[in-house]
Amino acid sequence: MxxxxxxxxxxxxxxxxPENGASGMATFAPDPGGPLAGAQGSGTMIVFExxxxxxxxxxxxxxxVSFVIDKGEFVFVVGASGSGKSTMIRLLLxxxxxxxxxxxxxxxxxxxLKGSKVPLLRRNVGCVFQDFxxxxxxxxxxxxxxxxxxxxESKLSIRRKVPEVLSLVGLSExxxxxxxxxxxxxxxxxxxxxxxVNHPPLLICDEPTGNLDPDTSVGIMxxxxxxxxxxxxxxxxxxxxxxVDKMRRRVIALEDGRLxxxxxxxxxxxx
Amino acid sequence: xxxxxxxxxxxRSLLANTSTTVAATMTVLIGMFLxxxxxxxxxxxxxxxxxxxxxxxxxxxxxxxxxCKQPASLEQINFVRKQLDAxxxxxxxxxxxxxxxxxxxxxxxxxxxAGLTSNPLPDAFEVKAVDGANIKQIATNxxxxxxxxxxxxxxxxxxxxARVLQAAKIMSTAFGIATVVLLVSSALLIANTIRLSIFxxxxxxxxxxxxxxxxxxxxxxxxxxxxxxxxxGSILAVLLLLIGKELVLPQILGQIDxxxxxxSLAFGLNALIVIGVGLTIGVLGSGLTIRRFLDV
Numbered sequence: 001m002x003x004x005x006x007x008x009x010x011x012x013x014x015x016x017x018p019e020n021g022a023s024g025m026a027t028f029a030p031d032p033g034g035p036l037a038g039a040q041g042s043g044t045m046i047v048f049e050x051x052x053x054x055x056x057x058x059x060x061x062x063x064x065v066s067f068v069i070d071k072g073e074f075v076f077v078v079g080a081s082g083s084g085k086s087t088m089i090r091l092l093l094x095x096x097x098x099x100x101x102x103x104x105x106x107x108x109x110x111x112x113l114k115g116s117k118v119p120l121l122r123r124n125v126g127c128v129f130q131d132f133x134x135x136x137x138x139x140x141x142x143x144x145x146x147x148x149x150x151x152x153e154s155k156l157s158i159r160r161k162v163p164e165v166l167s168l169v170g171l172s173e174x175x176x177x178x179x180x181x182x183x184x185x186x187x188x189x190x191x192x193x194x195x196x197v198n199h200p201p202l203l204i205c206d207e208p209t210g211n212l213d214p215d216t217s218v219g220i221m222x223x224x225x226x227x228x229x230x231x232x233x234x235x236x237x238x239x240x241x242x243x244v245d246k247m248r249r250r251v252i253a254l255e256d257g258r259l260x261x262x263x264x265x266x267x268x269x270x271x
Numbered sequence: 272x273x274x275x276x277x278x279x280x281x282x283r284s285l286l287a288n289t290s291t292t293v294a295a296t297m298t299v300l301i302g303m304f305l306x307x308x309x310x311x312x313x314x315x316x317x318x319x320x321x322x323x324x325x326x327x328x329x330x331x332x333x334x335x336x337x338x339c340k341q342p343a344s345l346e347q348i349n350f351v352r353k354q355l356d357a358x359x360x361x362x363x364x365x366x367x368x369x370x371x372x373x374x375x376x377x378x379x380x381x382x383x384x385a386g387l388t389s390n391p392l393p394d395a396f397e398v399k400a401v402d403g404a405n406i407k408q409i410a411t412n413x414x415x416x417x418x419x420x421x422x423x424x425x426x427x428x429x430x431x432x433a434r435v436l437q438a439a440k441i442m443s444t445a446f447g448i449a450t451v452v453l454l455v456s457s458a459l460l461i462a463n464t465i466r467l468s469i470f471x472x473x474x475x476x477x478x479x480x481x482x483x484x485x486x487x488x489x490x491x492x493x494x495x496x497x498x499x500x501x502x503x504g505s506i507l508a509v510l511l512l513l514i515g516k517e518l519v520l521p522q523i524l525g526q527i528d529x530x531x532x533x534x535s536l537a538f539g540l541n542a543l544i545v546i547g548v549g550l551t552i553g554v555l556g557s558g559l560t561i562r563r564f565l566d567v
Contacts, residue, residue, distance in 0.1 A: 119483040119484060122483035133478050136474075
């Protein structure tokens with residue numbers, strides 16, 4: 001009953017989130033000409049091949065972890081604190097290198113990616129965090145625009161894209177508000193808007209609902225669901241048991257750095 | 272387009288972080304003001320000691336009718352000149368005739384010269400040493416074993432010179448050390464201020480890296496801010512120094528005798544040094560400091 005309920009909940013927008021319709025969603029499909037274009041079509045988005053990461057002196061964060069995530073998937077990564085989830089995200093953003101194993105994002109081997117190309121990788125991987133990571137002295141619109149400015153987008157295209165994405169996340173009315181003046185859910189919407197304004201083929205979410213109350217979390221999940229439906233692959237680290245159980249999506253569970261479980265339509269805990 | 276973005280980002284964060292902007296500018300201001308002061312004083316000291324050395328002359332007075340019955344002959348004078356020219360310690364020999372000597376005296380003390388009926392002054396050589404410390408040696412070389420014929424006396428300024436030279440040496444060494452200490456400490460102070468301001472903006476840098484800003488995109492605005500603070504601080508320092516030079520200094524020293532030859536480094540040059548150092552510290556300080564924050 002619950003599953004059915006949520007499925008309908010997730011496909012219809014929450015209150016206050018204007019539905020852009022099919023055309024609006026199409027606008028936010030991943031950019032087919034982007035640098036991770038190799039990931040388009042039926043290809044794979046993320047490949048972890050026997051990835052091991054050891055922190056000095058001998059803390060094993062990830063131990064021979066292997067999995068493949070296809071383009072367009074919605075994947076939950078669950079596990080206790082210290083199970084290696086954050087390490088996985090940092091490896092995906094090439095904030096550090098694995099001790100052994102291979103990581104491919106959009107068909108590209110990260111170990112072969114030159115340092116100067118890392119910013120290009122990050123422009124094609126949207127990121128959403130538990131603590132939002134918004135710039136406190138910039139308005140919602142400026143925070144979103146910032147991601148575009150960094151890439152040297154023209155003012156004209158910034159002026160076009162920012163309101164578009166803000167209306168996607170349902171914040172057209174609050175675009176001139178500073179993060180302080182926004183609720184937690186609204187701040188997370190801004191950060192999602194910032195993450196997807198570049199049409200990244202991959203969106204990584206690190207406990208996006210960790211700081212939000214359950215009702216607000218549902219709104220955020222609906223938004224992510226819609227973004228996923230438009231073709232963006234989503235990798236979401238979460239502790240939100242209820243959400244995982246309701247969504248019945250693929251679940252990758254980590255336990256002490258090992259891959260404990262990888263189920264197509266799993267729950268938070270193995271059944 | 273790129274440049275305008277860089278400038279607008281810098282100005283934006285300078286205005287948004289007023290307190291750190293002011294702190295950084297003031298730090299540069301203080302450091303550069305002291306630097307300018309030391310450069311001015313130090314170069315004045317050097318000029319003073321050079322000037323004093325120059326003034327240390329060996330004077331060779333020739334005989335006149337009055338002093339030794341018979342004035343020195345041209346041959347005698349030339350003989351002395353040859354002897355002096357042969358001395359490796361001698362830098363320059365200037366002949367001051369009776370007439371010139373009187374003219375000089377007239378300039379200095381006109382009332383005495385006015386009462387003279389004839390010129391009692393002798394012809395003389397003024398001998399400059401290569402090194403002011405050697406004047407006594409020159410005088411001894413010339414007057415031993417005996418004064419050359421036609422020479423009434425040889426005078427050196429030894430008494431004064433040794434002390435003056437020693438003082439000048441100590442002072443310029445002290446100034447040199449003080450300037451280095453000052454430069455190092457103001458560089459550290461400025462670097463620290465910049466580090467604080469960057470530290471308070473780690474979050475901003477983190478976000479920049481996250482949305483795919485290149486290292487130069489992150490660094491650029493910070494370095495430009497450093498440049499602006501450095502420029503503002505050092506220009507203010509130059510203004511303060513100018514005020515000091517034009518208003519305060521004359522009050523202390525009275526009328527400055529600009530003909531004395533003792534001059535500090537030209538103000539323009541000093542200002543250039545101050546601004547140059549201020550800019551360099553600002554840009555390099557922020558550029559280097561931010562490096563460690565770029566490894567996100």
